[in-house]
Amino acid sequence: MKALIGVLLLSAIGSAAKWHLLSWAGSDTLREVQFADSMQGWAMATKDLFHTTDRGRTWTVEQTLPPDSGNFHSGFAGLEVVDSCHVYLSGGLWSWSQPRYMNWTVFVKERLRGSWTTPFHLERYGDYHWVYARRLRFLDTLTGWHLGQDYEVDVRTNDGGASWRSFVSFEDSSEAGYDAWFIDTLTGWAVWDSVGMTTNGGDSWSPKTANIGARRIQMFDTLNGWVLSTYGLMQTTNGGDSWTTVVAETGLKAMRFCNPRHGVAVGLNGRILRTTDAGASWMPDTASAAMDLCSVFMVDSAHAWAVGAEGLVLGFGDWAKPGIDGETQLPLPVLLARAWPNPCRGTLWITVRDGAGSVVVYDDCGRPVAKVQSSTRRTEKLDLRSLPTGVYFARAASSPRAGVRFVLLR
Structure with missing residues (x-):
């Protein structure tokens, strides 16, 4: 030995x-x-x-x-x-x-x-x-x-x-x-x-x-x-x-x-x-x-x-690598945010790491479909029950490169 x-x-x-x-x-x-x-x-x-x-x-x-x-x-x-x-x-x-x-x-x-x-x-x-x-x-x-x-x-x-x-x-x-x-x-x-x-x-x-x-x-x-x-x-x-x-x-x-x-x-x-x-x-x-x-x-x-x-x-x-998503032809989010549960069934919690500005949700065609105004809080609750099943992107308005991709199931 x-x-x-x-x-x-x-x-x-x-x-x-x-x-x-x-x-x-x-x-x-x-x-x-x-x-x-x-x-x-x-x-x-x-x-x-x-x-x-x-x-x-x-x-x-x-x-x-x-x-x-x-x-x-x-x-x-x-x-x-x-x-x-x-x-x-x-x-x-x-x-x-x-x-x-x-x-x-x-x-x-x-x-x-x-x-x-x-x-x-x-x-x-x-x-x-x-x-x-x-x-x-x-x-x-x-x-x-x-x-x-x-x-x-x-x-x-x-x-x-x-x-x-x-x-x-x-x-x-x-x-x-x-x-x-x-x-x-x-x-x-x-x-x-x-x-x-x-x-x-x-x-x-x-x-x-x-x-x-x-x-x-x-x-x-x-x-x-x-x-x-x-x-x-x-x-x-x-x-x-x-x-x-x-x-x-x-x-x-x-x-x-x-x-x-x-x-x-x-x-x-x-x-x-x-x-x-x-x-x-x-x-x-x-x-x-x-x-x-x-x-x-x-x-x-x-x-x-x-x-x-x-x-x-x-x-x-x-x-x-971040870039073009082959399914949606949208730029993938880079980092700085977290969403849970993912997939979700209507209610989504999202953490924006810079903690400032509003959170905007886009559909897979790049159209804004929801927005939550934030003050200084890092965690926000999003009510997405009116949206159909699909792939969405949540981004911080104050930091365009801060985002997260998530799936909504109905």
């Missing part, structure tokens, strides 16, 4: 690109995003799961946590999209049954062909023992793993989620599992701050590298892969026996590769690093909004998304 063997500095060789604002999915922080293809994807907040079918330009709430009703929700924690018909979601809740004792439940839900199944529950009683769901990983439609904050919710399935059984973490069972990655049904790696490897599907684990602050992992084969740690981006070429710090930078929160050559890492204050040469160099990209980013996903080198604070959704690729 070896620790770090070297540090390489960030290289900015190549040309930086810009990530463009697509939309705002709700108003809470989005913690995870995954896409099944270039059109359809899901984004997870603490209490809501959003779904898009138009590359992230509009989102609908597909799952939401029920009111507490005496329970305390730790919220949604794990999201895995295998394909458009197989989506998995995990979360947790707890409640007090008697003084000093708590019931905690971790649940895993499955979306099959558009319908969500009854969740599978893992339950336990404890003495002030707080347990959280953390991460889901699926290899295919049958084989998956769930990592929790406690070893009793480290479970796996071989039948697509119909049943689950426990597996044992590779170190102290009290350690929290942050992430896992499997390249087949037997061979995988997991990170509990350290890195461990299994060759039997999780029945036993061999420690690889200890105490490197590992939080995310992605492996391409038995030798090559990457870890995102509290110290930066680390690379292995020997199966995890040793790791080289390639990007020494704190504040990175997520990473994703679509293949061994193309990958992205995102973090605080809109930080985006991208590689097109297998990590030999990392280019700092720019974003339309310098807000914290929590998750990133790549379908291929031309289609990527990043999500984060206040429901922010960014897109990467020529398709995401």
Whole structure:
């Protein structure tokens, strides 16, 4: 077992690109995003799961946590999209049954062909023992793993989620599992701050590298892969026996590769690093909004998304650039406003980031159809019940480039 063997500095060789604002999915922080293809994807907040079918330009709430009703929700924690018909979601809740004792439940839900199944529950009683769901990983439609904050919710399935059984973490069972990655049904790696490897599907684990602050992992084969740690981006070429710090930078929160050559890492204050040469160099990209980013996903080198604070959704690729909308032939709004719910059914709340002037709503032909006079408030309520179903654009009169695209359903 070896620790770090070297540090390489960030290289900015190549040309930086810009990530463009697509939309705002709700108003809470989005913690995870995954896409099944270039059109359809899901984004997870603490209490809501959003779904898009138009590359992230509009989102609908597909799952939401029920009111507490005496329970305390730790919220949604794990999201895995295998394909458009197989989506998995995990979360947790707890409640007090008697003084000093708590019931905690971790649940895993499955979306099959558009319908969500009854969740599978893992339950336990404890003495002030707080347990959280953390991460889901699926290899295919049958084989998956769930990592929790406690070893009793480290479970796996071989039948697509119909049943689950426990597996044992590779170190102290009290350690929290942050992430896992499997390249087949037997061979995988997991990170509990350290890195461990299994060759039997999780029945036993061999420690690889200890105490490197590992939080995310992605492996391409038995030798090559990457870890995102509290110290930066680390690379292995020997199966995890040793790791080289390639990007020494704190504040990175997520990473994703679509293949061994193309990958992205995102973090605080809109930080985006991208590689097109297998990590030999990392280019700092720019974003339309310098807000914290929590998750990133790549379908291929031309289609990527990043999500984060206040429901922010960014897109990467020529398709995401502001300009002419192929359907409406109208200039797409740039940024600085947020509308929810989106789609809406008559009542829309809109936040204008400069907080001044009136808000004007235009139809898809560019005609003004509604106006709300604003003073110094940042959030306005729009009554659009008299308008027909369609695509609309809300803009701040005092800032023509501040706008948002939304869908009205009747």
